Amino acid sequence: MTGGTRSGWLFASGVVIAVAVWVLGGPGALGEGAVLAGMLAAGELLWLRPDRRTPLPLAFAVMTVIVTMDPWHALVVVFAAEVVVAVVDPHAGAVRVRIARFAERLAEAMSAGAAYQLVHSTEFGTLRAVDLTALAAAAVTPIVLSDLIDRVRRRPWPPLAARSADVAIVAGGILMAVGFQGIAGVGDLGVWGPVLFSVPLLAAWYSFELLASTRRTFEQTVSALADAPELGGLVRGGHAARVADLAEEMGRALDMSPAQLDELRTAALLHHLGAVSLDEPVGGAALDPDDVAAAGADMLRASGVLAPAGEIVAAERLLHRPPGTAPQATGALAGMILKVASAYDELTEGSDVHAQWAVEALYTGPGYVYDGRVLAVLERALERRSDVPV
Amino acid sequence: MRTWWRDPFRPIAALLGATCLSLAAALALCGSSPQWQVVLVLGGLYALAENQDVRLPNDSSISAGFMLAMAGVVVFRSEGALLGPLLVGLGGGLYLEHLRTRQWAKVVTNSSIFALSSLAAALVFQLIPERAVESIPGQLIAALPIGLTFSLVNFVLLVPVVVAANNTSYRVAARDLWLGDLQIYPFALMGLLLGELYLDLGLWVVPLFVTPIFIARQAFASYLAMRDAQDAALALLVRTLESKDRYTAGHVERVARFSVCMGEEFKFRPGRLERLRYAALMHDIGKLIVPNQILNKPGKLTAEEYERVRLHDAASVTLLGRIDFLAPVVPSLDLAHAPHGSEADVPLEARIIMVADAFDAMTSTRSYRRALSQDVAFAELREKSGGQFDPACVEALVAALGRRGERYGSGHEEQPVEFGAPPPTVGTGSAGLGDLAGESEAVGR
Numbered sequence: 001m002t003g004g005t006r007s008g009w010l011f012a013s014g015v016v017i018a019v020a021v022w023v024l025g026g027p028g029a030l031g032e033g034a035v036l037a038g039m040l041a042a043g044e045l046l047w048l049r050p051d052r053r054t055p056l057p058l059a060f061a062v063m064t065v066i067v068t069m070d071p072w073h074a075l076v077v078v079f080a081a082e083v084v085v086a087v088v089d090p091h092a093g094a095v096r097v098r099i100a101r102f103a104e105r106l107a108e109a110m111s112a113g114a115a116y117q118l119v120h121s122t123e124f125g126t127l128r129a130v131d132l133t134a135l136a137a138a139a140v141t142p143i144v145l146s147d148l149i150d151r152v153r154r155r156p157w158p159p160l161a162a163r164s165a166d167v168a169i170v171a172g173g174i175l176m177a178v179g180f181q182g183i184a185g186v187g188d189l190g191v192w193g194p195v196l197f198s199v200p201l202l203a204a205w206y207s208f209e210l211l212a213s214t215r216r217t218f219e220q221t222v223s224a225l226a227d228a229p230e231l232g233g234l235v236r237g238g239h240a241a242r243v244a245d246l247a248e249e250m251g252r253a254l255d256m257s258p259a260q261l262d263e264l265r266t267a268a269l270l271h272h273l274g275a276v277s278l279d280e281p282v283g284g285a286a287l288d289p290d291d292v293a294a295a296g297a298d299m300l301r302a303s304g305v306l307a308p309a310g311e312i313v314a315a316e317r318l319l320h321r322p323p324g325t326a327p328q329a330t331g332a333l334a335g336m337i338l339k340v341a342s343a344y345d346e347l348t349e350g351s352d353v354h355a356q357w358a359v360e361a362l363y364t365g366p367g368y369v370y371d372g373r374v375l376a377v378l379e380r381a382l383e384r385r386s387d388v389p390v
Numbered sequence: 391m392r393t394w395w396r397d398p399f400r401p402i403a404a405l406l407g408a409t410c411l412s413l414a415a416a417l418a419l420c421g422s423s424p425q426w427q428v429v430l431v432l433g434g435l436y437a438l439a440e441n442q443d444v445r446l447p448n449d450s451s452i453s454a455g456f457m458l459a460m461a462g463v464v465v466f467r468s469e470g471a472l473l474g475p476l477l478v479g480l481g482g483g484l485y486l487e488h489l490r491t492r493q494w495a496k497v498v499t500n501s502s503i504f505a506l507s508s509l510a511a512a513l514v515f516q517l518i519p520e521r522a523v524e525s526i527p528g529q530l531i532a533a534l535p536i537g538l539t540f541s542l543v544n545f546v547l548l549v550p551v552v553v554a555a556n557n558t559s560y561r562v563a564a565r566d567l568w569l570g571d572l573q574i575y576p577f578a579l580m581g582l583l584l585g586e587l588y589l590d591l592g593l594w595v596v597p598l599f600v601t602p603i604f605i606a607r608q609a610f611a612s613y614l615a616m617r618d619a620q621d622a623a624l625a626l627l628v629r630t631l632e633s634k635d636r637y638t639a640g641h642v643e644r645v646a647r648f649s650v651c652m653g654e655e656f657k658f659r660p661g662r663l664e665r666l667r668y669a670a671l672m673h674d675i676g677k678l679i680v681p682n683q684i685l686n687k688p689g690k691l692t693a694e695e696y697e698r699v700r701l702h703d704a705a706s707v708t709l710l711g712r713i714d715f716l717a718p719v720v721p722s723l724d725l726a727h728a729p730h731g732s733e734a735d736v737p738l739e740a741r742i743i744m745v746a747d748a749f750d751a752m753t754s755t756r757s758y759r760r761a762l763s764q765d766v767a768f769a770e771l772r773e774k775s776g777g778q779f780d781p782a783c784v785e786a787l788v789a790a791l792g793r794r795g796e797r798y799g800s801g802h803e804e805q806p807v808e809f810g811a812p813p814p815t816v817g818t819g820s821a822g823l824g825d826l827a828g829e830s831e832a833v834g835r
Contacts, residue, residue: 207609
């Protein structure tokens with residue numbers, strides 16, 4: 001669907017919603033109801049969402065605004081908007097999926113309304129405190145419900161970092177609601193409130209979208225580079241991806257930070273890239289691993305922000321040498337993890353069938369080659385994979 | 391004393407600081423005082439926002455600090471209408487880096503500029519009748535002159551500072567600063583609304599307002615960092631390719647540049663141009679699977695070697711096809727094997743890159759041939775138009791280079807490669823490696 005077609009659909013949705021609200025909700029609610037319903041529908045149709053998250057920023061924030069309306073008007077607005085979305089959304093797919101999502105959104109909006117009414121009916125403090133707490137409850141509840149629905153559908157639990165997006169929804173939603181109805185009777189900007197205060201929220205989400213798409217392109221570019229030695233027959237197929245997955249798992253078990261895990265993963269994916277820059281040895285002999293690592297590390301070090309990954313690749317080879325013969329390496333722990341993960345994958349040829357034998361072989365090597373602590377982490381990672389002790 | 395005046399910031403700082411101080415004293419004596427706790431909150435937030443600015447790729451920076459200055463203009467409407475905004479503005483110049491390194495002249499200069507800009511904006515706000523800014527449409531309109539005044543004063547005061555500090559011309563400084571000021575209107579509007587809400591609802595509204603903006607700032611900064619990582623990945627590819635074949639140094643960057651020039655001729659939007667540049671930088675990724683000995687072989691390739699070379703086209707398509715961002719411009723594998731197929735089936739970007747690739751191959755010295763002149767390369771491209779090359783792309787390249795007055799090829803090479811044995815002076819070559827064996831035969835090598 002092109003941008004023009006999408007805009008056309010949005011306009012048509014707005015007209016349908018306006019008519020529905022006018023017929024069902026009465027002429028007095030027409031303007032505000034139509035605008036809020038249009039914003040709710042736009043929030044769904046614009047398909048703005050951070051990576052691996054279900055809550056839709058604009059739609060969920062608008063729910064916080066809608067719950068401050070008269071309950072019946074609120075229901076009409078949500079119902080009309082979601083019917084239009086269920087009909088016109090080009091992403092929704094089969095009718096069954098559209099109906100399920102319609103029900104899901106309705107439940108989320110109603111949960112927001114219920115939470116708002118529940119808190120608002122209590123008298124635990126000043127009117128302002130009650131209003132604010134009720135709005136906070138209305139903003140948080142649909143996010144919690146959508147997460148629970150995701151869990152029922154066996155989708156992975158979102159990482160903590162993605163929660164900053166939820167904080168933006170909650171803060172943005174409360175602000176939009178405050179702008180709409182005011183708080184404790186003051187500060188009412190009418191429908192201008194949600195319209196204008198949606199701008200920072202949309203800016204936040206646009207940034208999340210940019211970040212997610214750029215990250216995806218970066219990861220795929222690195223993967224494409226990692227695949228080159230494998231396509232050229234210099235490395236066993238899938239080696240880099242398997243080593244990256246295993247190394248990342250081990251790094252996480254060793255409490256490495258997200259930034260360190262990113263660097264380790266990049267290093268693992270590209271630790272054989274140096275092979276493509278070396279001349280093939282005469283007579284079909286294998287390339288010297290030290291030369292491969294040194295070439296790859298040099299190229300990574302010279303590539304700006306990927307330099308830390310280069311240090312890890314360099315450290316992986318330096319750690320092959322007996323103590324005292326190699327200089328102290330930067331990124332030593334990550335280098336040790338990479339070395340163990342890569343050696344394990346080479347021994348098992350990509351299959352966990354020989355996992356036990358491979359781990360034993362790694363343990364029986366010279367003491368300085370593989371770090372005992374990292375080998376223990378490898379064992380635990382393999383046990384988690386197979387659910388049986390290695 | 392002589393050293394004191396050598397630092398260009400110090401006399402400017404002294405002048406601006408003295409002006410600021412005099413105005414503050416005069417306003418304090420003549421008018422009402424603002425609420426100090428409000429000054430501290432808004433000024434502190436202004437300093438925080440300015441320290442959290444995000445540097446954009448065009449070297450300008452963006453921050454939400456201006457919004458706090460505009461909020462100050464509204465909040466002090468009834469008490470300390472001019473002194474309040476001036477004091478809040480001082481917070482904007484408190485950059486941690488300057489404070490930590492004790493660059494007091496810079497601190498005074500920046501703070502004074504922000505303070506005087508805020509004062510000017512507050513003056514304009516005072517001139518607007520209160521009734522006009524009671525409604526939201528009124529505020530939408532009022533935000534423009536208020537924001538522009540702040541921007542203009544800031545611009546006028548900052549240009550001489552930048553000229554003195556960077557030893558640049560007024561014209562260059564003015565151009566750079568003006569680009570950075572275009573962001574100002576949305577923040578002006580948001581700032582006025584924040585001020586109104588503050589007056590109605592009190593201090594607690596500030597975190598609600600600032601949180602989404604701060605999160606947006608963090609996400610945008612992460613996006614820019616990720617862009618750097620992406621550029622580094624491309625640089626890594628270029629470096630790896632050049633490590634395999636030093637005779638094609640600079641090739642992919644030139645192909646990317648020619649491609650972007652042609653994309654501009656086709657009036658591509660910025661997003662499409664970025665995709666084209668990216669694809670052009672990566673178009674030779676398949677070369678990574680070709681052994682160095684074959685790439686650098688000075689003599690004729692054997693049939694087996696030629697076949698390995700031909701495989702690089704398919705490898706490029708395979709690898710690029712795995713990148714979602716490039717998927718729309720990567721032709722299908724079948725089409726890559728049959729590049730003379732229907733033009734309609736091959737994306738325009740791929741046809742552009744094919745022409746750019748061939749042009750650069752012809753206008754660069756290679757191990758098998760010296761660089762041809764630009765006119766010969768254009769003639770060759772035109773001769774093969776309609777068959778190997780898309781005529782529209784060929785003409786776009788000719789027009790783009792003609793418009794820019796750029797010359798490539800024999801006599802115009804940026805970094806001519808020195809060979810042990812001089813390459814032949816005949817033989818057109820073509821789209822890089824693809825026709826290497828055929829051309830080698832054609833020139834009788």
